[in-house]
Amino acid sequence: MIRCEELTKYFNGTQALNGCSFEILEPTLTGVIGVNGAGKTTLFKSLAGFLKPTRGEAYVLEEPAFQNIVAAQNVMLIEEGMAFYTTASLYELMESYRRFYQNFDQSLAIKMTEYFHLSDKKKYSDLSKGMKSTFRLILALSARAPLTLLDEPTTGMDPGVRKELYELILKDYIKVPRIILISSHYLGEMEELLDSILFIHEGKVLKHDNVEEFQTFLKGVQGPPELIESLEKNIKIYDRKDFGEGIRRIIVESKDLESLSLEEDEMNNLTVKGISPEDAFVYLTQRKGGGIDELYHS
Numbered sequence: 001m002i003r004c005e006e007l008t009k010y011f012n013g014t015q016a017l018n019g020c021s022f023e024i025l026e027p028t029l030t031g032v033i034g035v036n037g038a039g040k041t042t043l044f045k046s047l048a049g050f051l052k053p054t055r056g057e058a059y060v061l062e063e064p065a066f067q068n069i070v071a072a073q074n075v076m077l078i079e080e081g082m083a084f085y086t087t088a089s090l091y092e093l094m095e096s097y098r099r100f101y102q103n104f105d106q107s108l109a110i111k112m113t114e115y116f117h118l119s120d121k122k123k124y125s126d127l128s129k130g131m132k133s134t135f136r137l138i139l140a141l142s143a144r145a146p147l148t149l150l151d152e153p154t155t156g157m158d159p160g161v162r163k164e165l166y167e168l169i170l171k172d173y174i175k176v177p178r179i180i181l182i183s184s185h186y187l188g189e190m191e192e193l194l195d196s197i198l199f200i201h202e203g204k205v206l207k208h209d210n211v212e213e214f215q216t217f218l219k220g221v222q223g224p225p226e227l228i229e230s231l232e233k234n235i236k237i238y239d240r241k242d243f244g245e246g247i248r249r250i251i252v253e254s255k256d257l258e259s260l261s262l263e264e265d266e267m268n269n270l271t272v273k274g275i276s277p278e279d280a281f282v283y284l285t286q287r288k289g290g291g292i293d294e295l296y297h298s
């Protein structure tokens with residue numbers, strides 16, 4: 001239902017996407033994660049047909065997305081910088097979206113604005129940052145578009161409202177399953193909501209898998225430095241920390257650890273712990289070198 005084939009986008013020489021390829025054929029609630037500048041917004045804008053690829057293609061319903069009316073009518077993208085008629089009331093904005101999206105659920109939109117105490121007579125420009133995000137999300141869910149792209153949907157919201165909106169997204173998805181992609185820096189908060197994660201790094205897909213895989217594919221292995229050192233020689237290490245007192249911890253891939261087929265006495269000297277997807281994301285993207293400490297070395 002959506003597919004990117006070697007999608008590449010440069011802005012005046014700046015690489016935003018660089019051979020990004022993946023496909024999603026079934027309804028899903030997928031988190032799109034990546035460090036600042038990884039290319040998430042560019043990917044969303046490409047799928048929404050706003051950006052002409054430099055190379056490759058983004059397809060929605062088998063149609064190339066760029067400036068394609070079929071694609072546009074089936075994609076709803078919300079992002080912080082989206083342009084609204086600033087003088088229009090929330091009611092007028094809802095009306096204009098209702099006219100464009102054939103499945104727009106107006107009664108749901110009205111119920112949601114009432115629930116979040118957003119007067120539909122107010123102008124969008126008069127809303128607070130968090131209220132603007134809430135209203136954009138109301139529009140996005142009410143549109144019931146087959147492809148719903150939520151770019152940082154909880155910007156400016158306090159933790160309580162964020163929690164309610166995650167619940168809202170999940171309820172709405174269960175009611176009307178469709179492809180919903182959510183980019184967010186709050187992976188830890190969203191984890192329960194998602195079924196899959198699309199991990200973008202330097203304009204490419206680094207990993208696209210279900211949440212369970214992200215929860216299990218890295219492990220922390222802790223034990224005496226000599227024993228850990230013997231493991232390090234044979235497998236890829238994502239992180240290493242010496243805690244003193246004869247304890248060292250390394251982060252490795254579960255499959256690599258299994259491939260070592262360690263003896264029982266070796267295993268008894270090691271503590272193996274799971275790594276959350278949020279921490280896995282940090283280990284996979286961390287800069288090489290000494291980290292922040294390095295900045296303070298004279």
Ligand SMILES: Nc1ncnc2c1ncn2[C@@H]1O[C@H](COP(=O)(O)OP(=O)(O)OP(=O)(O)O)[C@@H](O)[C@H]1O
Pocket residue numbers: 011012014015016017034035036037038039040041042043
């Ligand atoms: N219109 C533009 N003109 C020039 N460069 C751009 C433009 N849009 C994006 N870029 C560049 O493309 C790269 C990817 O940006 P993008 O906004 O897609 O990243 P992102 O993953 O959404 O980042 P963030 O998490 O900070 O929102 C960045 O280096 C950015 O500076």
